[in-house]
Amino acid sequence: MADETIALFGIGSTNLRSALGSPGAGLRGDVHVERTRIDDLIEQVHGRLETLRERAGTIDAVSIACAGLIDGGTIREIDTPDNEVVREIPLGPAIEAESSLPVRIENDCTAGALAEWVYGRGRGHDSVVHLTMGTGIGAGVVDRGHVLRGAAGHAAEVGLLPIGPEERSSSGVPGAWEAYCSGRGIAGFVADLLADESRETALDPEGLTSRDVFEAAAAGDRVADDYLDRIGRYNAAGIGAVVNAYNPGLITVGGGVGEPNFEEIVERARPRLADYALPEVPPIRRTDLGDAIGLYGALAPHAMRSGVEATP
Template identity: 70%
Template sequence: MAASQTIALFDVGSTNLRATVGAPDGTFVTDVHRERTDLEGLPTQCCRLLEDLRTKPGVDGIDAVSIACAGLIDETTGVLAEIDTPDDDVVTDLRLGPTIENRFDLPVRLENDCTAAALAEWVYGAGRTADCVVHLTMGTGIGAGVVDRGHVVRGTAGHAAEVGLFPIGPPDRESSGIPGAWEAYCSGRGIAGFVADLLETESRETVLAGPEAVTARDVFDAVDRGDPVADDYLDRIARYNAAGLGTLVNAYNPDLVTVGGGVGATNFETILERTRPHIEEYALPAIPDIQPTRLGDEIGLYGALAPYASQGETAASRPIPTITD
């Protein structure tokens, strides 16, 4: 792609959708627009936003569309095969790529959001000096993307790096049918469920809400308030995080792990302070540098833009993974 071209960028999550227009040097041509995701009507929503982006000041035509999207995607067909809703339902077979291509006659690239985030770190973020980058997203669930020496790690069907399903805990809790899955204990949803189970079985004085109402945010807030029960629960969660991170290190041997997501980015220091002392118990290779992402909420947009990056100062003349990797 030529450096003069402009790319319409979308970052689609289960709850929120972000959109802007980007240039290959890593700059955004328009302000970032954010609105609630309409999963059932997602192809129509993206078409409406694309129409709007084409009329923004400073946009002199759009040459391609690139979408970073939560869920299971088929990058060859542009179909979003499966995505969870905020209510824990599932929406399937959303024809994002074909719908946009047919309406606007533009090439469309669809990428998993965690893989896109790893690409963002490799090209525009802290991964510019690393050999192997893992971006770990800790939010409602847990996921990861891996870029190893300029190559995206995808697996046979594009489902590599499903690290949230690493079985690191007791089989009492599960996620996507996997007993003991990391995200069943340490994601936003997992923390709430794990702590709710403990509250139901233990009779201890705590400021935490009852089992039916407790959230992950409540746990971190209670720790900040000095609640010993919440502190104990977070220590238990830290051991599961250590097992998850140790397994991640064993699987990919990265020299950099960046952390994002609503749970991971917001509570990074608290999580790492309690987790780091235990990671070596679970990892054979050297523990990599672990740091919060510096790309913020726009990491998905940067990830959608990364494959189109121009070689230069921003990309640090690094090999840019191609669309067919």
């Protein structure tokens, strides 16, 4: 129903966002942001749900977009900010039992693609890929209203596409795209280069972050600029592989690395994209849904089911 009230959650490794929404009207009221307590996630979500229920009076369902590997209502794996892995959190069944409400949980990258399809730049396109470039790299794919999930719900793990030398890896995959071009990957890759090369630069490998690299290049550091060019070559290979695999009509980009550095990332990759992509490279756009994309992605399936004209 278009006037349903849905409790929405966007759960990342670092932050947990929550809000109320309805399929036709989009988000209603303010978005609440707090640090994610992965070790106490069920109680954290339940507590926020009770607060939302007090505000709304009546809630019809709970919908969650969550980082990590999702199987039905269970979080099979989720990373902490310290790069540890927490496994087997039965979030959906637990919240259903405590609240007596139906609960839907979607992987955050898939939710991002759904958000673009219903509320964002993907409206009017037959096929949309949303790239989330943050601590890691992931994607969601929506084709003619259908979500690509795979046999176990792990389709579009594009960050594990092998596009670089095998010296660096992610999740055991040598040469993985995210080992070079995610937030964690950029920091590690550049730190390794600094250790191997003797070059004059303001970059300090100790405690280096991806933001440091982008800021140094913007300030005119030639070494940082050179390293971002190398990273741009890997991004061209990764984006080209996505184009070859899914032939999307649109690619949108978000995430803690992809959104703030969108122009820098795309412009460094663009001259080389034709070398890696067989189909025509589609438009590549920065998401306009911002940090709320997970909440919109959690709401999108309800809008699709109700068939209403969705409003961001």
